[in-house]
Amino acid sequence: MKIAMIGTGYVGLVSGVCFSDFGHEVVCVDKDPAKIEKLLRGEVPIYEPGLEQLMAKNVAAGRLSFTLDLAAAVAGADAVFIAVGTPTRRGDGHADLRYVMAAAEEIGAALTGYTVVVTKSTVPVGTNRKVAEAVARTAGDTPFDVASNPEFLREGAAIDDFMRPDRVVVGVENDRARKTMADIYRPLSLREFPVVYTNLESAEMIKYAANAFLATKITFINEIARLCEKVGADVKAVSKGIGMDGRIGSKFLHAGPGYGGSCFPKDTKALARIGQDHAVPMQITETVIRVNDEIKHRMIEKIEDLCDGALRDKVITILGVTFKPNTDDMRDAPSLTIIPALVGAGAKVRVVDPQGRHEGEALLPGVKWVESAYGAAQGADLLVLLTEWNEFRALDLGKLAKKMAHPRLADLRNVYDRDEVLAAGFETYVGVGR
Ligand code: NAD
Structure with a gap:
């Protein structure tokens, strides 16, 4: 052909x-x-x-x-x-x-x-x-x-x-x-x-319904994660426990800083508009859009809390800025909401990303780009794991802790275990939903 x-x-x-x-x-x-x-x-x-x-x-x-x-x-x-x-x-x-x-x-x-x-x-x-x-x-x-x-x-x-x-x-x-x-x-x-x-219409609808469903699943577990934090449950255990049910499935149940990327944000918004145009409001999708926005802002509060409520002059190292690992795509990445808020509040932000700099440099003014996590941790008050690239999944935590002024970790992808992080010399560990 x-x-x-x-x-x-x-x-x-x-x-x-x-x-x-x-x-x-x-x-x-x-x-x-x-x-x-x-x-x-x-x-x-x-x-x-x-x-x-x-x-x-x-x-x-x-x-x-x-x-x-x-x-x-x-x-x-x-x-x-x-x-x-x-x-x-x-x-x-x-x-x-x-x-x-x-x-x-x-x-x-x-x-x-x-x-x-x-x-x-x-x-x-x-x-x-x-x-x-x-x-x-x-x-x-x-x-x-x-x-x-x-x-x-x-x-x-x-x-x-x-x-x-x-x-x-x-x-x-x-x-x-x-x-x-x-x-x-x-x-x-x-x-x-x-x-x-x-037919044509069903094919068009399948794509929006699939993306809206996946965005809903992520947002659902992110909302459950928030409740887990209040009641002493661990969202990782909850995800595992519900995901083993064949009717639910284990994919898209990882709590994190909210969905981003080139598809979910724009496709959920477009589906909401299609619903409005046909007088069939997509109420679940509209709520997902709103909740996902709140989740991204909640990550800023988490970081602020870890910095004792004052971001000014705090040195914050961000690991990963692309919307997910293994891509250089920055479109609607959660980092684009979180990092400007930190910079705006007076924090000194250092950023490490294996592929994000090319796109991210223009989108994230006021940050310092650093090649390695260890270099970026030197003298830092807080480490934030934002995108779980492989190279951030097996960090030498002891080495990082020794370099930091205040060894604190905000693990927004739940990659690490609290006990292991604390045993390596960190004074504080905070994940999402645990
Ligand atoms: P993109 O922005 O990466 O690429 C679009 C390309 O089209 C650009 O290179 C642009 O220069 C080119 N272009 C625009 N008008 C043109 C024209 N008249 N003639 C020739 N080239 C032209 O976009 P993308 O991420 O590849 O997404 C494309 C579509 O696929 C979107 O509708 C998106 O929603 C959908 N989609 C994207 C993904 C994804 O993961 N990126 C997944 C599934 C579906």
Whole structure:
């Protein structure tokens, strides 16, 4: 199959590389010349484990290429995937569809024969029909179909998620489009990963419902964690105890500083807006958004309490600023709420992150970037574990405690045991929900 992938961000690039690894002929398009130049040099513009090697393998095999020229990539393609951003629109919480619609019109003008135009971006219910209208406006008599194919990969584990998905969701309106999509995903269905076919609206809804459900699950355990702190329970034990129930499941039950990232915050907000537009308020999702915000602010209070109620001039070392480990993505990371509040209150904040500096430097003014946790702990009043990168999971606690002016640990990911931390020489340990 010949595929054009429009947008080479976290989703488009991983999808394009993986499709080429299936054996398809893939051209990845972006309108950002800097990204395309990097890709043509064999460099990956984002941090995603394993992507550079897989990309190099498929470029060398002649199945994968990159271009700024959308029309050349679309001409002759069996399917064109739209994988551009759908950020929150300023002011009203809706998904901003301007990039999707601009791409759709450009694609329509470039079609040369029957093509399936597939929306991979996360888009509100009803958008694929608008995409069809936008393509039709410029396509003339060239036949095409639209399909909805939301993506469920997680940054940091994106290749494995794409290659071994729990399911692939495909919304189509006729057999011809379904056959094209089945041919594209055949390598996965042969390996018995299920492909779920639905209509366009259901496929669009599945993506928002899935993300809102996961955001709810995280927020639920974060709220339980808060109660655990008051009643003497340990949320880690509670998560284990409830997660072993097959109806509940153990994933997404880790208490922490609140969800962030490029999807949950914007997708929960967009779902709330879709509900309002249809006079069906998404009351649970709206509450989740509010509670998650409160949780992030509660982390600031936790840190302030650990600093004896006064943040001014306290030296605080933050380990991890990306929204989760194994990505350089800073979009809506909890660090962007927590760190500016500390800096604003007069704390001297040092930051360590294996991949976060490139994006984070502009977003976190007033902090000092340090290469290693041990260097950053020198003379510090408090250590805050905010993102659980592997290199922060097995720290030499004794060495850290000796370097710090006041060895105190706020473990916002519950990585360490209180007894072990205290035995290593720390004077205080605080986790989340324990
Ligand atoms: P991103 O911002 O990383 O990438 C989008 C890319 O599209 C950018 O490189 C941009 O330059 C390019 N682009 C925009 N308009 C274009 C045009 N007209 N022609 C060519 N290129 C264009 O975004 P992302 O994180 O990859 O997300 C893309 C979509 O996938 C979003 O709807 C998102 O909600 C969804 N999604 C993201 C994830 C994730 O983990 N990031 C997971 C599942 C779904």
